[in-house]
Amino acid sequence: MAISRQGQGASRSPFSALADNPFTQPSQQREEEGCGGTFPTGSTATAAPALNGHGPAAAKQPSQQPKGIMGMFAAKAAAKPPSTTKEPKAEAKEAPGGLCPERDFKVECGGFSNRPVYSLKHVPDTSLLVTSGPPDSSLQVWQVSAEDSDVIKSVSAISTENGTGQPWAKIAATSSRAPWVLHGSRLNNVQITEVESKKNVYVSGSRSSEELSAVAFLDCNTLLVCCSKGQLCLADTRQPQGPLEAAPGPAGGQRWCMGVGHGPPNSQPVARLSSGGQLALTDLRKVSEPVACARCSVSSPGSSAEFLAVSWAPALEGCIAVSGFDGTVHVYETRSWDGSGREAEPLFVHKGHAFGGLDAGEGPPVVTAHTWHLQKPRTLLSAASDGSLHIWDWVPPRGSCG
Template sequence: MRGSEEDSDPEEALDDWFIESLKTYKDLHVYQLEHPTRVLEWTSGKTVCVAGYSASSKNEILELSLPLRLLAEQNKGLCAQRDFKVVHGGFSDAPVHSLKHIPGTRCAVSSDGVNSSLQIWDLGGDDSDVIRRSSCIEAKCESSDGADTGGRGGSREGRGRRLAAPLAPASEPRVLHGATTDDIQLTDIGTGRELYRLACAESEPLSCLQFLGDGAFACGSVNGSVLVADSRSSAAPVRHAAPAAAAAAARSSEHGEWSAAFHRSAVVRSSVSGQTVVSDLRRMDRCAAQALVEVDGGKHRGSLNVSWAPALEHYIALSGSSGLVQIFDTSLWGAELGPAHAQFEHRGHTVSSPEDDAIVTSHAWHSERPRTLLSAASDASVHVWDWNSQSERRE
């Protein structure tokens, strides 16, 4: 918590926030997991997967349905179900650091954050409420000097593998995955066959990996650079350098790491130091907009997450440096670097954490509901919330 809340009683601060939330949120629902999750993966417009990432015990993988009250367009007060509901569940022997649902299937792919193996999961159906691991793919990875690293390709950077699912169902389900820019592969899920491998001279740890179309994809590195390629072509990827001053920041500051997200032809890159840059993938030689955002006083304590709102033009969400999820309207930013304040802040994880030090581990926008987001924190809480547009800060 910040400001005067730091000196107040935690229960009193929580009560004050809930009273405030009656005006600032259209909907707000809180759920408590047994263990924290880094995964918030939509499996439909009404269901989401979560999974534990503990290295010391078995981890639950759950598919939760959203509260019916949230989904009701009218007469919300008549909805008896006001909580999340477990519809499918299972266990993983390994931690789940990332997970992607494959469109058009009841299948998901996960990575444990340590090695290059991928776990394939059957999410169950109407005839079964059990999530089972159906197979495992051992991705063949090569280091930048050409040496075969076997099943440990992801561990050389200590980050595990980033995953990307196609935007639409395919006749042969597949997944794009990689730990570094020279280690990106497209794999057939059913056979484990490698369909494509990116030929890239640079080896930079990935911060994100995302499909842009049928075969086109983009990735961002933790150094701030962006690569754009197409799995249907043997052409070399197009590499775009990090935003201006990013290289200098990486050399001079411990807060030089970047995260990125793509939406249509736009890319947003955000550094844990607060510099956030919006660019057009068709004109990467210039900055479309940028700002220096508030990131909890510059105290980076988690893994930075940035994402575009799929149904709200120009909006992004930032989390990972604190217990907050911050919403920004990038249309208010200029071409010159200047300070920007969040249009809205979700503080629920901060005020509800018993230890008062919860860090947001993940957030996800709803694909169709413009202001609805899910967020999860290190205290094992999961929130789904729809903020009231009237509560936005106007700059």
């Protein structure tokens, strides 16, 4: 699922079904580089005048407005003032065995949100999506419509007690027992809500107001949350008012995020990434101490924590991807790491976004999100603050992951 992530003052945020996490802007005309050639993102076609064998035909009547989501995008684009800069015409190219934009990058369905979308999760085994974003910690529930419609519809909202003025909620979803969403912005407001009935099935018993950076289901009975200061917390959902207290976290004033890998319940690998470029790997049987740590070779550690992201490769043992410091995505192999904290050399660095030009804030683009392809082990998708969306492969050095 690709979302247009707009600033807090934005009035509408278009999003369309392309990938699970990366942020992009379907209405923006750009050429994106990927593993299959040049990809046009959201480019528009201009019809040529009709001609016959005796000269130009009479002028055609304006074509009918497209229906469904494409009509919504067209109407939104028509409302914008015309641009004075002329974009180069994008050419549809396909490398041998690669990707073709007209075949592999199509808007299947989409809709508009009247508030910024900072996080989106699909509820497994349903047609429901859950989103969160400023200005509070409430959630919005969406439904991907039936085959006869290409519009993603807003169906309800999940409000939280005292949610006004709180940071936007971090979310995770499961359908192991029923369609549930785990959400919260601070330790003392973590809860699990049944999506359709809006009934709370778990409420944290914590008194701490520590801000959260990530939440995750480990299985239908166990949840894991990461505080922005790096503390990890485990809780049993079968204890509705059970304690949710943070284990001691890393020292220092850095902000942290978390990525949970794939594996048997309660033995999934956990990686934490700090705004200073520190990486810590944790065994869930002892969350208070990392089993290995390293330092990223990033260009600007500590510059910002807004877009920090770390994720485990679903089909490559020991491989993680890191982004959010600049316009690059780094891939690392973790199996040789120890507790020394020395700088780790990446297996691969994707630099495509760094050459995409300036973003809306007139600064170099920063990668805002990335995700691994579930079926192609070394394929990732990434998006940046300039609205670009890339899909790319990487070739590992001999003897590395996989």
